[in-house]
Every structure is written in structure tokens, then in C-alpha cells.
Amino acid sequence: MKNSKILILITALVFIFLIGPFIMIFLTSFSSDSIMRFPPKGFTLAWYTKALNIEMFRTTFWVSLKTGLAATATALILGVPVAYANIRFNYRGKNALELLFSSPAIVPGMVIGFSLLRFFVYVSNIPIGIGLYLGHTAILFPYTVRVVSSSLRNFEGDIEQAAISLGSTPLHAFFAVVLPNIQSGLVAAFILAFITSFNNVPVSLFLTGPGVATLPIQMLSYMEYYYDPTISALSSIIIVLTVIVVQSAEKLLGISKYV
DSSP, X not given: OHHHHHHHHHHHHHHHHHHHHHHHHHHHTTOOSSSOOSSOOSOOSHHHHHHHHOHHHHXXXXXXXXXXXXXXXXXXXXXXXHHHHHHHOOOXXXXXXXXXXXXXHHSOHHHHHHHHHIIIIIISOOOHHHHHXXXXXXXXXXXXXXXXXXXXXXXXXXXXXXXHHTTOOHHHHIIIIIHHHTHHHHHHHHHHHHHHHHTOOHHHHHHOBTTBOOHHHHHHHHHHHOOSTHHHHHHHHHHHHHHHHHHHHHHHHOGGGGO
């Protein structure tokens, strides 16, 4: 009985540690005080109105949205055939190749961002927007491979072989049989990759520049000069939208079994 109480206490402390910061951000977003502090004083929705009306937030939101969608789509186009090859075929150097593909998820984001900065800007002289897109594609690639691979493991390869034995070409069987049966995994990979891209800071911090910035980087820049609850309001909006998207996908598709 005593051990159960200790376990409940530890669980509660961990829960508070994980959820507490989000609760504080949410509460301070309604504060009528001009400085972000906790506990909040008063109640107002003015900070939400201000966050939605600031031009630089709207502009960088579209940059994050377009970059996230483009990078996620590219990572999926590249990741699906790689995941298929890893699951369906055995070849020499397979383990080493899988480790290489997963390296962007293992190496710290700051290291990846600095390395890409050196390559894109100083070596290749690639425009900032394209470099940001390529950098996000690189960090999203291992997530798409991992999620799609998990989905392919749950799909019986005998169905694909049956289609081929009935006269279908391997390519036609892939598009007509395999892809429709792993669409839940594809959606899960898309959502996970897009959220990762949209909220990314370490890589974006190095690859953004004059005239090109993502929303998280713009929020950091704003906090250098202002410490009002505007950032709390904007953060609360992002958190709520993220939770809605993830929970909706979980209810409809059960994406957690692929992640």
C-alpha cells in the first residue's frame, strides 16, 4: 500500500513536470498585466488579438507552413521507397544504410543546422529559402522512413505477391495494393513530419536569414525585445491546434501504432 502511494506521488510529480509549463503558458496568455508573469493578474483576450494582428507573425506563419508542407511531401516521396526496400529486401550493408538514414534523428539539431549552414551558404551559395527547405527535408526523412517502415511491417506481403502472381507488375502492385493498405501509416508519417518541421528551432535557427524566417524563430526574436503575454497567446494557439490535429488523426486512423 505504501509503495502504491509512492508510485502515485512520483507519477503525479512527473505529470506536473511535463504538463506544468503548458498550463503556465496557457494561464499567462489571459493575463491583463503588460509583463508575462505567473500567477497572472486579471483576465483579457487582448494578447490573442495582438498576436494574430502582428504582421511578422502572419508572414512567418506562411513561411513555416509552406516549408513544412514542401519538406514533408519531399521526405515522404523519398522515404516511402527507402522504407519499402528496407522491409522487403535483404542486401549487403543494410544495417549500415539504416543507421545512415537515421542519423539526422540521432545527431543534435544544432550540429545539423551548423553543418548545413556551412554547406548551403559558404560552399554551395544556395538561397536561404531553398536551404531551409532542404534542411527540413533532411531532418524529416528519418521520421518518414521509420513510420512507413512500421506500417509496412504490419502489412502482409503475401497480398502483394498474390497480385503479382495474378498478372500485375511489381510497380502496379505497389501503387494498387501496397500504398492503399498503408495509407494510415502515410498519414501518420505526414503529420509527425509536418509538426516536427513547423516547430523546429535548432536547424531553422542556422538556416534562416534576412527576409526569411520561420514562426518559432520569429517568436524567439520577438522575446528579445518584448516580454509581454503575446508569445504565451501565440504558443497557446499553436499547442491547441497541434493537439486537435494529432487527436483527430488518432481517433480516425489510430496513428499511435505507427509511431
